[in-house]
Amino acid sequence: MSNYNEINGLKVKVQSGDPSNPINGQVWYNSSSSALKVAEIQGTGAWASGGAIGLARTTSAAGTQTANVIMGGQMRNPPYGNVSNVEEYNGSSWSEVNNTPYAAGNVSGTGTQTAALVFGGYPNVTTTAEYDGTNWTSGGALGTGRELTGGIGVQTAAMAAGGLIRPGTNSNAVEQYNGTSWAGAPNLNTGLYGRNGIGTTSAALASGGQTSSVSTAVEEYNGSAWSTVNARPYGAGSAMGSGTQTAALNYGGNPASELTTTVSYDGTNWASAAAMAAGRSMGGGSPSGTSTAALASAGRSSTASEEFTIPVGVVTITTS
Amino acid sequence: MSLYIYGTVTNTGKGFFTHQDRLDFYLSGHPANVWVIGNNEKGVAWLSKKNGVEKTKAQAQALVNTEVTTLQTSWDDLSDELKATSTRPTNVTLP
Numbered sequence: 001m002s003n004y005n006e007i008n009g010l011k012v013k014v015q016s017g018d019p020s021n022p023i024n025g026q027v028w029y030n031s032s033s034s035a036l037k038v039a040e041i042q043g044t045g046a047w048a049s050g051g052a053i054g055l056a057r058t059t060s061a062a063g064t065q066t067a068n069v070i071m072g073g074q075m076r077n078p079p080y081g082n083v084s085n086v087e088e089y090n091g092s093s094w095s096e097v098n099n100t101p102y103a104a105g106n107v108s109g110t111g112t113q114t115a116a117l118v119f120g121g122y123p124n125v126t127t128t129a130e131y132d133g134t135n136w137t138s139g140g141a142l143g144t145g146r147e148l149t150g151g152i153g154v155q156t157a158a159m160a161a162g163g164l165i166r167p168g169t170n171s172n173a174v175e176q177y178n179g180t181s182w183a184g185a186p187n188l189n190t191g192l193y194g195r196n197g198i199g200t201t202s203a204a205l206a207s208g209g210q211t212s213s214v215s216t217a218v219e220e221y222n223g224s225a226w227s228t229v230n231a232r233p234y235g236a237g238s239a240m241g242s243g244t245q246t247a248a249l250n251y252g253g254n255p256a257s258e259l260t261t262t263v264s265y266d267g268t269n270w271a272s273a274a275a276m277a278a279g280r281s282m283g284g285g286s287p288s289g290t291s292t293a294a295l296a297s298a299g300r301s302s303t304a305s306e307e308f309t310i311p312v313g314v315v316t317i318t319t320s
Numbered sequence: 321m322s323l324y325i326y327g328t329v330t331n332t333g334k335g336f337f338t339h340q341d342r343l344d345f346y347l348s349g350h351p352a353n354v355w356v357i358g359n360n361e362k363g364v365a366w367l368s369k370k371n372g373v374e375k376t377k378a379q380a381q382a383l384v385n386t387e388v389t390t391l392q393t394s395w396d397d398l399s400d401e402l403k404a405t406s407t408r409p410t411n412v413t414l415p
Contacts, residue, residue: 050333080394
């Protein structure tokens, strides 16, 4: 007979009530109702409108669905131009906070709302800036300046995957950041820009991207090497994402128009999910979020944001 | 009966449409605040509740076309540097 403690390395927690915000797979014993309970995903999820951002632009993002930050970017509508504006989201509304130290289009980002990283941009920008939730400080420069690189990981352990090096190199180069400086890391198998990056420096996912055409290619990183895995069901550059290498969500992106497409990944296979209401590309995702609670914000010409949620319900475990 | 109704209404942000709305009826947003809404009881009620203005498909498409043309004209006037980091807005055909 299987033992929960041996499988999970944890004992089942005993508590007097159900947790207010359980996560998928969480198990506990409710002593009030004398019942063993588990939280599990219920339904396929849907997108709902979120708070409107202040300035429509392409951007980079860090954080989760309810604690997010979008950093810099470029206005794609009149009056156009690069911006250093930063906005934070609390799950309800966006507020303008301290600007990034530099303004560039096609920047990349990763991390959390209180420990974010923004780097690169057009043309061949090597700048890196670190955000602590209040202030910005300079970080180490990228070895090779690039734009639209896939941002992966956290502020002290991040990766820049691929990207576009002007005048026209679709890079497969990867650099890894340790909180101070960037160093070379194993190359991707395919050179693309506009990849969506998710995960950590030891379990990363780089999905889609583009050259002169869009790609469905997906690669996984195990801390040592990149390997090609099942293709994403749709080709696009600059899609947004949320989650981990084994539970990811990708959404939107651009061939020429902006897409509403949403797909999920379980570490092996991709599946279709509910589409966003409005097409969006080059916007902000929720790189430290989950595949069941994601955020899509901004984009080429949008001040709108959308929140993807799959409800997690509580089920009593029985022997029958 | 047509699959969709068309209308204009400004996205007011949080709560403008809910997860349940998305499960209850088709909804897609387009330039010029044009929305395409599934033509069922709940979709019709949503547009009314949001004080939206119902349009014919032709009217809605014309609004989208005008907005996209404006954006395309603006893009055409951009400097080469700004064009290099962006793509020309594409035409949108409503379903």
